[in-house]
Amino acid sequence: MNLFTFLLVASSLCLIHNADAVDARNTTISTEEDLELDWQLKLRNQTPVKTIKTTAGIYDCIDIKKQPALKHPQLQNHEIRLRPTSLPNRMVSKTSSSHKTGTTILTSVDCPDGTVPIRRYKKEDLIRAKSFSDSHVSNIHPMTKEYPGQHLAILRSTKLESQYGIRATMSVNNPLPVDNTQASMAEMWVQSDVGDQMNGLQAGWI
Template sequence: MTPFLILLSVSFIVISSTEGARSVEDLEIDRQLKILNRPYIKSIKTVEGDIFDCIDIYKQPAFDHPLLKNHSIQLKPSALPEEMREADETSPPLAKLSAVGLSEACPFGTVPIKRTRKEDLIWAKMFAKNCVSNSGTPYHHHATAILPDSPGKLYLGAGARVNTQNPQVTNAQFSLAFVQIQSGVNVIGAIQAGWMVNPRLYGDNATRTFGAWTAGKGTGCFNMLCSGFIQVNSKFPLGYVISKISEYDGEQYYINFKIFKDIKSGNWWLAHDDLNKPVGYWPNSLFSSLSSYATQITWGGGVLTDNNDASPPMGSGHFADEGYARAAYQRELQIVDQSNKLIYVDDDLLQYDADIQKCYTVEKLYGTDHGFLYGGPGGICEG
């Protein structure tokens, strides 16, 4: 089963892709920068050189979206999934939660939003135009565990402990790990969250968090390069560097990414480990097919190269059969069921899929329920 993957299959509407004179494109980029980079109360510069501006929570770029003009901001979820956890006595050695968030929080009433550079918007345009405008190109690859669409099965969210890795990629490539929810057949609505290495976008090989969404038909956005996602957390923004990375045959780290629906407001929330301290949310009004439930969940890894060069590493860069602490993994795969309970996925329902196994593989993580290993070195995968 070939999964639908947002960052590998959907072009984002960030700036116009209409061909035109260079000066026209420059003017459009400048206009977008003025929209995205708002007046700020304070700036926080990370050791990696990223700048996060502390912006009035009520004046963030999300509210420029035409569907959000009259949106009333929700500062916290009004209804959380009921967590039903069971001890997993057969688990591999415990991994550690990676340090998350900025070194300091923004002042009260403001939220951190990564300052957008001209290069960011140029990448976004090039990505949409060259990399994913044709989802059938051979340079997108994945290794995933899928909970497929099944009659009568509806979901209010999903999550996993996603092992943190730092695959080394070139400027023409990116590599990611993610949790994704989706719904719809002809018009697919989907939300994806996880970590990514993307040197063309960020100018380095650091591993950063991300969030993406689409409502189908050319809609959607990556992080906050356009409007849609509403940031509410003062310390955990989209796009921050993950400081603790797993070591081959050594210490293992993870971030617990969770996407869940507030059953009272209908909004889709993103949390990094703690449901009580979510990052922010995607308003329900953005979606049509995803407005009520998700019908399919996908966990895994993906890679992309924008030309016919070698494909990049996925995960740790090692195949799944090398085992725990060597291959990348995701554990404690969870879903939020129709009764709003956060439960472990039924492993027997999962379908494992790696589209090109000479470069990437995926298999169940034996010795523990609700997990899988995935990844590979990449290379010349086509032909």
């Protein structure tokens, strides 16, 4: 089967008019769904070595060898290297003098050696993620008058070649005010599809 690699770079100011899609507080879930969410939280939130509270949420310092990413079937026997033994030929090892590194909230998370900081999931996070996925992710549109405030660009490749990373610069200037039924976001996705199996990474803010 062909390997399809989707690099989706999304920079958007999305005004979602369905309150259930973005505001977990206004979302009604069944008892069965609530039990399912509790089960997912137990799977996602592991026993931490250390817990750190920040303005962005609670971060748990998890043993680097027990991090959730290593539960993937293809990473069961993965050997973690804290320092690379070599750099790919296509990767630039020098930093441009014009490049500026921004600071993030994680600069204040001081986890012990041998652990990685992972933001603790809350039930509201899972509800919001599912609602957003059901109502918005499947609707990919260019920025038009029919879909104002939304713009998504896709780069699709079918070549079996290694990808060493992606980068995006995203900004929203003078965004419209939003309320509890709306959301502003800027995100970058990497997604791979092999047959009926799909894996993806998503980073950004909402």
